[in-house]
Amino acid sequence: MPDRIDIAHLASLARLSLDDAAQERANHDLQEIIHMIDAMQAISTEGIEPMTNVMDSTQRLRMDQATETVERDTFQAIAPATAQGYYLVPRVVE
Amino acid sequence: MRPFTTCRALSQALDSKECTSVELTQTYLHRLETANPKLNAVITIDRAGAEAAAIAADEVRSKGHATPLTGVPIIHKDIFCTEGLLTTCASRMLHNFVSPYDATVVRHLKAAGTVCLGKANMDEFAMGSSNENSAYGSVGNPWSQAHVPGGSSGGSAAAVGAGLAPLATGTDTGGSIRQPAAFCGVTGLKPTYGRVSRYGMIAFASSLDQGGPLAHDAEDAALMLSYMAGFDERDSTSARREDEWLLQLRDQGLGPTAPGLTIGLAREFFTALEDSSHLDAVRKTLEGLGHTCIDISLPNAEAAIPAYYVIAGAEASTNLSRYDGVRYGHRCEDPISLEDLYERSRSEGFGEEVKRRILTGTYALSVGYFDAYYLKAQKIRRLISNDFHQAFQHVDVILTPTAPGPAFKTGALNQDTIAMYQQDKFTVPVSLAGLPALSMPCGFSGGLPLGAQLIGPAFREDLILSLARDYQVETDWHLQHPEPLL
Numbered sequence: 001m002p003d004r005i006d007i008a009h010l011a012s013l014a015r016l017s018l019d020d021a022a023q024e025r026a027n028h029d030l031q032e033i034i035h036m037i038d039a040m041q042a043i044s045t046e047g048i049e050p051m052t053n054v055m056d057s058t059q060r061l062r063m064d065q066a067t068e069t070v071e072r073d074t075f076q077a078i079a080p081a082t083a084q085g086y087y088l089v090p091r092v093v094e
Numbered sequence: 095m096r097p098f099t100t101c102r103a104l105s106q107a108l109d110s111k112e113c114t115s116v117e118l119t120q121t122y123l124h125r126l127e128t129a130n131p132k133l134n135a136v137i138t139i140d141r142a143g144a145e146a147a148a149i150a151a152d153e154v155r156s157k158g159h160a161t162p163l164t165g166v167p168i169i170h171k172d173i174f175c176t177e178g179l180l181t182t183c184a185s186r187m188l189h190n191f192v193s194p195y196d197a198t199v200v201r202h203l204k205a206a207g208t209v210c211l212g213k214a215n216m217d218e219f220a221m222g223s224s225n226e227n228s229a230y231g232s233v234g235n236p237w238s239q240a241h242v243p244g245g246s247s248g249g250s251a252a253a254v255g256a257g258l259a260p261l262a263t264g265t266d267t268g269g270s271i272r273q274p275a276a277f278c279g280v281t282g283l284k285p286t287y288g289r290v291s292r293y294g295m296i297a298f299a300s301s302l303d304q305g306g307p308l309a310h311d312a313e314d315a316a317l318m319l320s321y322m323a324g325f326d327e328r329d330s331t332s333a334r335r336e337d338e339w340l341l342q343l344r345d346q347g348l349g350p351t352a353p354g355l356t357i358g359l360a361r362e363f364f365t366a367l368e369d370s371s372h373l374d375a376v377r378k379t380l381e382g383l384g385h386t387c388i389d390i391s392l393p394n395a396e397a398a399i400p401a402y403y404v405i406a407g408a409e410a411s412t413n414l415s416r417y418d419g420v421r422y423g424h425r426c427e428d429p430i431s432l433e434d435l436y437e438r439s440r441s442e443g444f445g446e447e448v449k450r451r452i453l454t455g456t457y458a459l460s461v462g463y464f465d466a467y468y469l470k471a472q473k474i475r476r477l478i479s480n481d482f483h484q485a486f487q488h489v490d491v492i493l494t495p496t497a498p499g500p501a502f503k504t505g506a507l508n509q510d511t512i513a514m515y516q517q518d519k520f521t522v523p524v525s526l527a528g529l530p531a532l533s534m535p536c537g538f539s540g541g542l543p544l545g546a547q548l549i550g551p552a553f554r555e556d557l558i559l560s561l562a563r564d565y566q567v568e569t570d571w572h573l574q575h576p577e578p579l580l
Contacts, residue, residue, distance in 0.1 A: 005457065014411060014456045015418075016449055017437040026453055029511055033454050036512050037400040040470050043477070050472030051479060053301065053331070054287045054528025055552070060330055067327075074194045080425035087420050090429050 097257030115165025164207030197294025269521025276545020353384030411455030
């Protein structure tokens, strides 16, 4: 476990902005949490397959058919900003 | 109608025309509106919706098309999407979110005729064990308002425990139905993973999340499960099951278990308790019913909490990436760029614990740590599942405490992340294995309820519910209630 976690990098991966005080707190909390989860390393898992689904089932497949109707007006009624059927975001291309 | 009346008794009263659903709904709405300012169990009260649903339910009953739930009030955890009604997940991120559709669970319970009174408070995005992580404030325990109701389904458990609704939905990822049920003195069931549809249930950790009932007793919980459960095309991990007992109990009730079950007492869980006298008493009652109790071991259970926080964190960090301030939910003021829009909307919208879990998950999934954390946790998950599988070769049901102790004081643990996480150490192993488990009231400590956990093999909710029913025929812990908050 690293002495200091690169919180700024983690926060940017998670698209969170943390001020200095929040970063300091997050560093402290994460150190504790990582110390706690490191207890896993004491358990031997040699030859054990990772479990991704508790019922060990595979993804169910269905016919490649449209099953839902697009209700754009309904869905966009709860959007913060739309125009002419589009979701609005700040300009990304100059 | 007295508070704390079971759903079955209410149903009978409706059936015999002792009261109408409109009257019943008014009574419960009045209780809720009086008690909620003190308890804060509910985020949104839907008076108009409830009144309309009650009128419709009375009409259905008069035509003779009623189910046992027709006209019975219910409260939904605010994690279930409800069409036209606010669904906040107790987050500032969703303070303005009105879902355009109903969750499958809500749809089923609506079709059965239940009357939704409102949406229950909870830990934000179901992350917490005390209901203190809510953007809408903490919830009081109905037995002592200085204590927490547990979490994350704290509002649901508190509402049922305080007699503000006979039924409430909850969700359980690592103990979020069972632990609050124990703290509030009610019966709560986490079904087998896949039993209840996750469609429209706001995702936290998808490989673990499971909806379930909270009620006054095991019979009511079973009845509610019967209407919540079922295969759903819209949930990719929904189980295709045809268990006849689920339909039969609607008319016949659960019925007693056959005597002669072997009940395993997980040794590791008992030695961790300061005082296990209440569980010794449960054991004696079960033995008195003709069952045999034996000691068993779940040797990898102690690794469950670390593995859980890796898996749940990883899945949460992925699931919560959908909150971007673009399509719905909170959006920051005047973003200057797309990055700024994402970062500020998310930072303003999420609370402390949610950010902590997102960062933990991001760390566990990041380059260089994936094998050491995420993959390792998934391997431990299999070891824990194997432990249960092994145990069920020898026993029919497993008995453990639900939580390390009774409800703790508000504020006692919320500065100590690790101590808070340890609250779930008896419930998390079961979640990792995807098994069904319930918590039933089994005593008191310092005036606060205690819970016992019964764990069953996959899809054998009938076994643990019937056993809990038998226990509740013999004992009256579930019939003890706090002073009404009126």
